[in-house]
Amino acid sequence: MTKTYIDPSPANFQAFKDLPRDEPIHMLNLLRYREEAAYPAGHENAGKGWSGRRAYQEYGKTSGPIFRRVGGSIVWRGAFQTVVTGPEAMQWHDGFVAQYPNSGAFFEMIKDPDYQKAVVNRTAALADSRLVRFAPGDAGEGF
Known part of the structure; x- marks a missing residue:
């Protein structure tokens, strides 16, 4: 069975925390429900028979106000179609890039008590995920 990832490992989270905290960040999210x-x-949503996608929608609804309050926004969103280069087994349902003004905003969000209640929906929803930090770069016509 392939290893799945829902939450960061302590080592990965420490590496995230060790990066500069005062610059904008983009977080690539890949989701399999x-x-x-x-x-x-x-839990109040246990036994409702929700799909993983429906539980993730609840996560978005309940965490969205906190995400926006800390200055977060979605800069790209897409629905998976196929892998062109990479393992054929790498299948995702959705992907998006969330932008934060800085990593401090991300930390503020995840420490918020209401966010911590909301994240239960994310955990319930996902079979696998990836969350990858990038420094924003310039968009344009070339690679």
Whole structure:
């Protein structure tokens, strides 16, 4: 079975924290949803029969106000079609790039108590994911 990733490892999160905190960042998000959301027993959404996609929509609805409050925005969003270069088994449902004014804004978001409640929906929704930090570059016609 292939290893899946939902949350950052301690080493990866430390590497993120060690990068400069005072410059804009882009976060590439690649998402593969569970067929059925996996909520912890007793959670208000457990037993509703939601798909992973529906649970992720709830995550967006509940975390969105916090994301926007810290200055976040979506600069690109797309629906997966096929892998051109890479492992054939690499299948995603959705992808997007979130922009933050700086990593401090990202930290502010993930430390927010309301965000911490909302992120349960993300965890329940995802079978696998990737979250990759980039420094924004110039767009244009060339590579």
